[in-house]
Amino acid sequence: MxxxxxxxxxxxxxxxxxxxxxxxxxxxxxxxxxxxxxxxxxxxxxxxxxxxxxxxxxxxxxxxxxxxxxxxxxxxxxxxxxxxxxxxxxxxxxxxxxxxxxxxxxxxxxxxxxxxxxxxxxxxxxxxxxxxxxxxxxxxxxxxxxxxxxxxxxxxxxxxxxxxxxxxxxxxxxxxxxxxxxxxxxxxxxxxxxxxxxxxxxxxxxxxxxxxxxxxxxxxxxxxxxxxxxxxxxxxxxxxxxxxxxxxxxxxxxxxxxxxxxxxxxxxxxxxxxxxxxxxxxxxxxxxxxxxxxxxxxxxxxxxxxxxxxxxxxxxxxxxxxxxxxxxKDTPAQVTHRARPQSAEPVGVSLTAVRFRYGGADQDTIRADADFAPGTWTVITGVSGSGKSTLLSLIGGLRRPSAGEVRWRTSSVRREPTLGGCAWVGQRTVLLDATVRDNIRLGLPAATEQQILRAVDAAGLNAVVEGLPEGLNTRLGEGGRGVSTGEARRIAIARAFLRGARLWLLDEPTAHLDADSEREVVEALRRATDGCTVVIATHSFTPAAAADTVLTIDDGLLRAARPVNAR
Structure with a gap:
């Protein structure tokens, strides 16, 4: 220099x-x-x-x-x-x-x-x-x-x-x-x-x-x-x-x-x-x-x-x-929050010549051409590290593709993914040191009591809430002390339901659950996502059995695994 x-x-x-x-x-x-x-x-x-x-x-x-x-x-x-x-x-x-x-x-x-x-x-x-x-x-x-x-x-x-x-x-x-x-x-x-x-x-x-x-x-x-x-x-x-x-x-x-x-x-x-x-x-x-x-x-x-x-x-x-x-350096001087789509119909997803490569990588992590029809369940499988979570982040707008385009579509609109416009449920449920009601309300802070009760019902939490000492007012410990892993997942589902999004992205929602708990979570998801578009990344057979379509990621390429009878 x-x-x-x-x-x-x-x-x-x-x-x-x-x-x-x-x-x-x-x-x-x-x-x-x-x-x-x-x-x-x-x-x-x-x-x-x-x-x-x-x-x-x-x-x-x-x-x-x-x-x-x-x-x-x-x-x-x-x-x-x-x-x-x-x-x-x-x-x-x-x-x-x-x-x-x-x-x-x-x-x-x-x-x-x-x-x-x-x-x-x-x-x-x-x-x-x-x-x-x-x-x-x-x-x-x-x-x-x-x-x-x-x-x-x-x-x-x-x-x-x-x-x-x-x-x-x-x-x-x-x-x-x-x-x-x-x-x-x-x-x-x-x-x-x-x-x-x-x-x-x-x-x-x-x-x-x-x-x-x-x-x-x-x-x-x-x-x-x-x-x-x-x-x-x-x-x-x-x-x-x-x-x-x-x-x-x-x-x-x-x-x-x-x-x-x-x-x-x-x-x-x-x-x-x-x-x-x-x-x-x-x-x-x-x-x-x-x-x-x-x-x-x-x-x-x-x-x-x-x-x-x-x-x-x-x-x-x-x-x-x-x-x-x-x-x-790339943050706008004035942050403008884009409005979430308020469509009453489910949101489909189109992946057109999508490629994604992490900085410094020698090859693409994901290569995908696919359409997820509105109102359907799609399961994405693959070995650990194959890129399932990366693909979900591309669909949700958390990452931008290195090439190609990701679009959300309805009968009247085709647009780029909007941050916050979909519901996301991950394999690790974050629960605060607060009441069950407050943990559910994180999905919509201004939610009314009626909306919260409807979310509880949709997530199949009624029996769980009735069994808690103070019902919805029961205070959970930090990390979810006081409820099981499966119950915590259903709280996350109720939280996502409150958002009212018509596109759901789920990353290993049944991971680390026993067979009974896994079945209960899948049933809760079926109720909560009725009429919504659902994309699930998972290793488990139970969610795959409930899907309309199963795709797999093999050596970075997204391809069809097998058709599944429609629900």
Missing amino acids: TTNEMYEKSEHDDARLTGCAAPGRHWFGLSGTLRTLETLLTIARWGALAWTAQAVLDRAAVRETRGLVAFAVTGMLAVGADWTADTLADRGARAVATGLRRQLTGALLPTAGRISETGPAEAAWAMVDLADDVADFHAQAAPLRRSAPLSMLAVLAVTAAVHWPAAIVLVLTTALLPLNMRLAGLFAQHGADRQAAATRHLNAVVLDSFRGLRTLRELGAVGRRGRTLTTAAEQLNKATMSVLRCAFLSGLVMDVVITFSIAVNATYIGLSLLGYAQVPHAPRLDLFTGLLVLLVCPMYFAPVRARAAAFHQRERATNAAGVIRDIV
Whole structure:
């Protein structure tokens, strides 16, 4: 990468990172103003302390008392300004993090026709960690952009007014600091990139390990996966230590420069007070001026130290903003929710020369040409991993085909799949820690009691509800504690029934059920989907026996398996 390309990339990264601060900019501005006020109050506090010391030396009791009072008052005001500035910066950080999480939510959830292919590990990482990385950086850096120049100028002006040779020393040493920060930044960028990549890899390995723990145990691969986790953790540790070493070394160089500047001023002031050194045309030093210069000189470098800390954090925030941008870049600025089709007739499905290939794959996962007639049951079979769930996601609009087209059709309309326009029942039923009624109502939050009871009846839940301690008001534990797996599936069917969709997509709806429970779920589906178009991906014979048509996916190709007599 050429120097110009690196400069353009840096400018682009800066603009992207700065844009993330918009929701908290007002709070950051107020925080920066209070930081400047804190500096002025602290200068006044040290002036009061130096005044008090001079009064003690001069044995002036009245001035001594006034100096102590002024020191106490300005000290309390400075602490108040510091606390308020921190509070405002935190409020701004929360606004930034909330804004980023809203963008991520809009990108990760299937809305406005935007389908996210972001993996769950990276999605969780972006939501939990990366949004906070960006927000924390702005909470530290944004107020400094306003307060640092003004604070340093105020300290320099006071120092020059009291004793200008000391101000010259501060100016000369300041020139060395930007070079140190620039060099540190070149190393920090590389380290931050490695750390982000290692974190992403470790997140993915941990998530995959938890998901496949049972399979790993059955295959005897737990030990091997443990070694993979250890390797990924060591890579992250090395990347993190590299970043910390860079921060430590650049901080060490900065501390040497700052300490040298303060030491030069302290030595000069000490020798001047003792009468051993005197700069021509410089004002005479006394205890008040000498002590004030010594007290405010470290304040001159405080914003620089804070900027240096934020500078290292900036590289991490830049990487975080880049990952977030990659996730949300295709999301419309204003998300528009397309209306669900309200047709009273069943919705047929047409797959025309459909091909789907995952990014980076060498061959198509699915190749399909098929028509699912309105009002029919179609079962799709195939070995695990053959692409049954992928095909359902294409029909439901959760993914777009790499080639060809998927269309929903009625007697009067032919259109692309509409997100949220079909009912989906998966093999894993999500039940909240809430009542049975509330879990069913998730399908239609505004559902009336009559609609809920009709859904209960359609799903064959009447006997189940009557057997619960408080009926529909019975509270289920998180994950469905209190009902069996088959009963949980029927709650999911009742929930789907409430949506009123005329197209149902079911992914292994009878998985992990015994024969009796499987039969009850299929019967519930038959009642709930009367007159609807149903597409089921399954390994089980029971749903297949109830189907009008059975298709199979063989080596990625969807083909007819056998005809089944119509119901």
